[in-house]
Amino acid sequence: MKRIVEFPLESGDSILVEIDEPGQTDDRIGLRDDIIQKAQKTFESALDQIKPIANVIMTKVNSLNQPADEVGIKFGIKMSAELGAVIASGNSEINYEITLKWKREP
Template identity: 30%
Template sequence: MTDLVQFPLSNGGSVLVEVDAAHRIAPAGRAADVLDRARASLEDALSGVVGAAEAALHRFRDMDKAPDEVELKFGVKLDVEAGAFIAKTGVQGQLEVKLRWRRDDSIVPEEVEESAE
């Protein structure tokens, strides 16, 4: 079962997000109300996840031999009380990282031909 949560946006709008139904006791008459309002804006809820992505990205870029490309991939779940968090797969959190290095010697300089006059 799922619920809808309304996350306010900093520009004054809002977005509805489908979330897993919380296992909580609702006051009488609350059962018909399927729309919860989040405690924080969507931007505020995502700030922790964005901070985690930035920290991971900076760590990989600060390697002795920094990769040419860094790709971070993870699922984000939204919750009316907890905000946003990195989703788990199985029993562990998920953060997929791809690092790519290009060979430095892959670029061959052009040979310059000398012309004899």
């Protein structure tokens, strides 16, 4: 079941995010025909949970004998009212896509 979660921003504003999970709290407000659940974290703090993952990948990539000139990391994120940002599982075995590019020297 899809829910709409309101994530407060550190600026005092808020954004609405559609998530795939049932509501677990009673801290909900009505908006037209939808139910909006208030998140337990700010949007920024929810996204802070992906920093360690990105940092580990970048540390490993930078430790290569010949570090890449360009690095791209792609992964899906699901938002959860209680947990914040969660790495999304896909339809396949791959959760991360890492692209490394080296420039040829003349």
